Amino acid sequence: MKLTLSSDIKKIEELSYEKYGIQSITIMENAGSSVAYEIKEANLDTDEFVVVSGTGNNGGDGFVVARHLQNFGYKVTVFIVGNPKNISGDAKINFDILKKIDMQIENISEQNGLIKFEKMIKKCPYIVDAIFGIGIDREISDIYIGTIERINLYKKFVISVDIPSGVDSNDGHIYGTCVRADKTVSFILPKIGNIMYPGSSYSDELIIKTVGIPVKAINEKKLKYQIVTEKFAKNFLMLRKRDSHKGNYGKANIIAGSSGLTGAAILTCKAALRSGLGLLKLYIPESLNTLITLSVPETVTVPLHEMRKGVIGINHINRIVEDSNSVNVLAIGPGCGNTSEISETVRRSILDVKAPLVIDADGLNALSKNIKWLLEREGEIVLTPHPGEMSRLSGYSIDEINKNPIHIANEFAEKWKVVLVLKGSRTVIATPDGSVYVNINGNPGMATAGSGDVLTGIITGFIAQGIEVYKSAILGVFLHGMAGDLMAEKRGEYGLLAGDIVDGLAYALKNLTNLNEK
Ligand SMILES: NC(=O)C1=CN([C@@H]2O[C@H](COP(=O)(O)OP(=O)(O)OC[C@H]3O[C@@H](n4cnc5c(N)ncnc54)[C@H](O)[C@@H]3O)[C@@H](O)[C@H]2O)[C@H](O)CC1
Numbered sequence: 001m002k003l004t005l006s007s008d009i010k011k012i013e014e015l016s017y018e019k020y021g022i023q024s025i026t027i028m029e030n031a032g033s034s035v036a037y038e039i040k041e042a043n044l045d046t047d048e049f050v051v052v053s054g055t056g057n058n059g060g061d062g063f064v065v066a067r068h069l070q071n072f073g074y075k076v077t078v079f080i081v082g083n084p085k086n087i088s089g090d091a092k093i094n095f096d097i098l099k100k101i102d103m104q105i106e107n108i109s110e111q112n113g114l115i116k117f118e119k120m121i122k123k124c125p126y127i128v129d130a131i132f133g134i135g136i137d138r139e140i141s142d143i144y145i146g147t148i149e150r151i152n153l154y155k156k157f158v159i160s161v162d163i164p165s166g167v168d169s170n171d172g173h174i175y176g177t178c179v180r181a182d183k184t185v186s187f188i189l190p191k192i193g194n195i196m197y198p199g200s201s202y203s204d205e206l207i208i209k210t211v212g213i214p215v216k217a218i219n220e221k222k223l224k225y226q227i228v229t230e231k232f233a234k235n236f237l238m239l240r241k242r243d244s245h246k247g248n249y250g251k252a253n254i255i256a257g258s259s260g261l262t263g264a265a266i267l268t269c270k271a272a273l274r275s276g277l278g279l280l281k282l283y284i285p286e287s288l289n290t291l292i293t294l295s296v297p298e299t300v301t302v303p304l305h306e307m308r309k310g311v312i313g314i315n316h317i318n319r320i321v322e323d324s325n326s327v328n329v330l331a332i333g334p335g336c337g338n339t340s341e342i343s344e345t346v347r348r349s350i351l352d353v354k355a356p357l358v359i360d361a362d363g364l365n366a367l368s369k370n371i372k373w374l375l376e377r378e379g380e381i382v383l384t385p386h387p388g389e390m391s392r393l394s395g396y397s398i399d400e401i402n403k404n405p406i407h408i409a410n411e412f413a414e415k416w417k418v419v420l421v422l423k424g425s426r427t428v429i430a431t432p433d434g435s436v437y438v439n440i441n442g443n444p445g446m447a448t449a450g451s452g453d454v455l456t457g458i459i460t461g462f463i464a465q466g467i468e469v470y471k472s473a474i475l476g477v478f479l480h481g482m483a484g485d486l487m488a489e490k491r492g493e494y495g496l497l498a499g500d501i502v503d504g505l506a507y508a509l510k511n512l513t514n515l516n517e518k
């Protein structure tokens with residue numbers, strides 16, 4: 001499902017009005033009535049509702065909701081917040097209708113308005129939040145703060161129009177305070193602020209309603225962001241033919257692990273194997289070889305003589321590069337340690353390995369000191385940073401990255417021509433052509449040591465099988481989250497281990513392939 005900026009929505013609405021002859025008042029009517037029907041069908045334990053309207057078009061939607069609720073037999077009181085003189089356009093038309101049908105209208109901004117409002121919502125804690133929609137553009141102040149804080153204090157049920165008031169629809173940040181909604185009815189397509197944190201956490205449920213905008217208008221607007229859904233991801237899976245053999249499922253080389261960090265190598269290999277690839281080769285310091293072969297017997301290991309204990313010496317790089325030019329993918333980084341050897345291995349792989357690369361963890365830390373190596377890269381490459389690694393790669397602070405991961409991932413992927421998997425509560429996959437995919441499954445239990453190693457393994461495994469690189473990244477992130485959700489269902493989030501995600505992968509893949517067979 002596509003994801004929008006407020007400018008995208010405005011462009012789509014403009015196209016609909018100017019090119020396709022749709023009347024904006026019709027869209028407002030459809031928007032407001034869709035919210036009213038959502039309330040009616042929820043069969044809430046009330047026959048009374050309070051509608052809180054701002055003075056913009058979100059407020060206009062609220063006026064339409066009020067009229068439809070009255071028609072459904074609800075007792076409705078409308079509270080305006082802001083100066084009613086600012087109400088204009090379609091909102092004004094609907095405001096004037098309310099006055100003509102003797103709707104109970106109060107003005108919170110008037111003397112004692114807030115006291116009246118508080119008294120009302122104590123009696124009737126069922127509220128429609130139509131204060132701000134995609135038009136909010138600054139910190140919330142004075143009377144609006146008082147209104148929103150009272151809504152959150154006394155509410156029994158709040159339904160937000162388009163987006164909870166206080167969320168920035170373009171990046172999900174909060175303008176100081178925000179309505180906490182039980183439901184949000186958004187229109188046409190979800191906004192980034194509906195999906196990204198913290199905005200996404202201000203509504204328990206999100207419903208998207210088409211409100212009469214022609215599909216032609218939506219398709220005419222090139223939208224670069226989209227949500228990863230099961231329907232979207234499962235199409236990337238390769239079906240396994242009955243008469244196949246392991247050669248059909250590709251080969252991957254992995255450089256991972258060093259003394260004290262073998263767990264990362266084990267998790268990455270197990271995850272790659274669980275993804276269904278044919279043959280996996282792990283380059284490992286020879287002193288760690290026994291441990292690895294006991295832990296992951298399905299992996300072919302290449303024990304390499306160590307110049308320094310527990311580290312792969314640079315004397316092996318030519319062999320690794322040569323080997324890797326005859327496999328489907330090379331992954332570097334999990335548990336490699338921050339050494340000059342790994343840095344040289346990353347450099348040579350970027351420059352000389354034409355097969356797709358997956359670089360994670362310590363491989364990223366090496367790259368971040370020499371980002372210009374990417375300019376000499378010929379083959380495809382996937383980078384899988386968490387915000388800390390992304391900060392070192394991009395120069396943005398971790399706070400900036402967490403505030404706007406979509407924009408920063410998009411900018412970096414286009415600039416450096418990489419597939420970027422920016423991990424987080426909403427993992428973002430950005431591609432060199434400027435497309436951005438937001439994954440919305442997964443759970444906080446997955447924020448655990450080794451979870452990133454598992455993701456690297458999954459993505460590597462899918463590339464090995466011949467799935468396009470960007471699709472492998474999307475499918476890998478989706479399945480990683482699906483596996484984590486399946487295992488959290490069984491074991492809870494607190495006790496979730498990265499190894500559980502590896503176990504969950506098999507079930508997640510089974511579920512997804514069953515869906516494909518239907
Ligand atoms: N015809 C249409 O455009 C339709 C829009 N839909 C709904 O309209 C909202 C967008 O409206 P809204 O969010 O109210 O934005 P506006 O620009 O109309 O008005 C906002 C109003 O508030 C002022 N403002 C912004 N931030 C603040 C603040 N922090 N404090 C105080 N005041 C603030 C701003 O200056 C404007 O004056 C959209 O979400 C839909 O719900 C219909 O659904 C479809 C038709």
Ligand SMILES: [K+]
Nearest residue numbers: 132161163165
């Ligand atoms: K709202």
